[in-house]
Amino acid sequence: MTDRVVAALQALVRLPTVSDRDPARVDTDAFDRLLAELAAQFPLLHERLDLTRVGSHGLLFHWAGASAERPVVLMAHLDVVPVDGDAPWRHDPFGGEVHDSDVGPAVWGRGTLDDKGCVAAICDAVESLLEAGHAPAQDVWLSFGCDEEVSGTAAVEAVEVLRERGVTPWLVLDEGGAIAGGAFPGVKSPLGVIGVTEKGTTSLELVAEGRGGHASTPARNGPTARIARAILRIEKSPFPASAPAPTLELMRRLAPHVPLPLRPVLKPLLGRADRLAPVVTRALLAAGPEAAAMTRTTVATTTLSGSPALNVIASTAKAGLNVRVMVGDTVAGVVEHVRTAIDDESIRIDVVESGEPSPISPMDEPFELLEACIAEVFPEAVATPYVMMAATDSRHFTAISEHVYRFAPFRMTKAQRQAIHSYDEHIGVADLVDGARWYARLIERLPR
Known part of the structure; x- marks a missing residue:
């Protein structure tokens, strides 16, 4: 298992x-070669599982089990985000090389964590079980999207295929959480964070227009000035904060693991998080941006455009806003909040992309199965639900299943998590192997 899963990930990267x-x-040849590489690396999987193509290069495999009563969907995606050519990568981002790292020998490159590591680990787990003659207790579906990073349609098509076939998944598992080290200040134990919901992803564009003209005769309150003022007003008008149920449960589960000097103070507080929600919310807001994002809808200004030349006053200025909509909020409410914050009728607000938050999945038998597998493979971790801040293809599967979870079974340091969509992305070799072992245990433990 060790050599194969590492070699497979290297080839995919x-x-x-x-x-x-x-x-x-899109470089369709790269995707064609990746599908061919998957078939070469995992021949039994391709020989014995039924395959349906979705989208341009998406894959939907069906592994028939002893029963189709409680089918399971394991998800990952084949596409990656671009590499910034100016970023200081220590190793070739598309080299798939093994080098030493902060977590020991590691595979380096774009997609090792997001999300080709999951693709390789899932496929290796299935291949190993097929080699051992294992037959799953329930139907297992593997859904590998090809356009997750651009909010594409492959996952939507996969959902439609399952709907047409009458498949109502008992459990859907996509990327998202991890065995996260250093996730909470002072807590030494890593957290096995399982996303039971995810924020909605919405994109807005602020547009200000004017006459433009020569830069030697600027007028007050031109398009760029109004856009700048609007951005500052949004930053000074954060959304109301409150801790949703999964966050309060996370705090409750952390209570026994807080540092000993703080335990007399924090353990009673965290242990009663559900009854002290306002206090917990204030504590999270004070703990930094990562923790604060767990409590509210966030807005980030990500793109700016204005004049085409340094000596020309812009006739149109634009600002792109990336909004992560908190559970309990709505896109309509977000637009109204932004409109009120900027307080400028001359600025138009265009909704470029609209995504509502996902429903909260229950913490019943499917969730407990994930917890049990975490306890077996990662006994050092504290399994807990959480609200995922990013978006995954799994949000589309909430239309056919109420049990949709987000968890990648890999140990990740804080530095590794920061490398996702950034530079120096890498996964420990031992962590990749343990991830494949975790997927195998999940399949082996499916209830009959």
């Missing part, structure tokens, strides 16, 4: 399957 919202800019 070397193929630059970068997705793009413009299909004409």
Whole structure:
């Protein structure tokens, strides 16, 4: 298992399957070669499982089990985000090389954590079980999307295929959480965070227009000035904060693991988090941006555009806003909040992309199965639910299943988590192997 899963991930990383919202800019040859590489690395999987193609290069495998009563969907995606050519990568981002790291020998490159590591680990687990003659207790579906990073349609098509076949998944598992080290200040134990919901992803664009003209005769309150003022007003008007149920449960589960000097103070507080929600919310807001994002809808200004030249006053200025909509909020409410904050009728607000938050999945038998597998493979971790801040393809599966979870079974340091969509992305070799072992145990433990 060790050599194969590492070699498979290296081969997948070397193929630059970068997705793009413009299909004409996608290197379809890289995706073709990746699908061929998967077939070469995992021949039994391709020979014995039924395959349906979805989207341009998405894959939906069906492994028939002893029963189809409680089918399971394991998800990952084949595409990756682009590499910033100016970023200081220590190793070739598309080299798939093994080098030493903060977590020991590691595979380096774009997609090792997001999300080709999951693809390789899932496929290796299935291949190993097939080699051992294992037959799953329930039907197992593998859904590998090809355009997750651009909010594409492959996952939507996969859901439609399952709906047409009358499949109502008992459990859907996608990327998202991890065995996260250093996730909470002072807590030494890593957290096995399982996303039971995810924020909605919405994109807004602020547009200010004017006459423009020569830069030697600027007028007050031109388009760029109004956009700048609007951005500052939004930053000074954060959304109301409150801790949703999964966050309060996370705090409750952390209570026995707080540092000993703080335990007399924090343990009673965290242990009664559900009854002291306002206090917990204030504590999270004070703990930094990562913790604060667990309590509210967030807005980040990500793109700016204005004049085409230094000596020309812009006739149109724009600002792109990336909004992560908290459970309990709505896109309509977000737009109204932004409109009120900027307080400028001359600025137009365009909704470029609209995504509501996902429903909260229950913490019943499927969730307990994930917990049990974490306890077996990662006994040092504290399994807990959480609200995922990013978006995954799994949000589409909430239309056919109420048990949708987000968890990648890999140990990740804080530095590794920060490398996702950034530079120096890497996964420990031992952690990759343990992730494949975790997926195998999950399949082996499916209830009959």
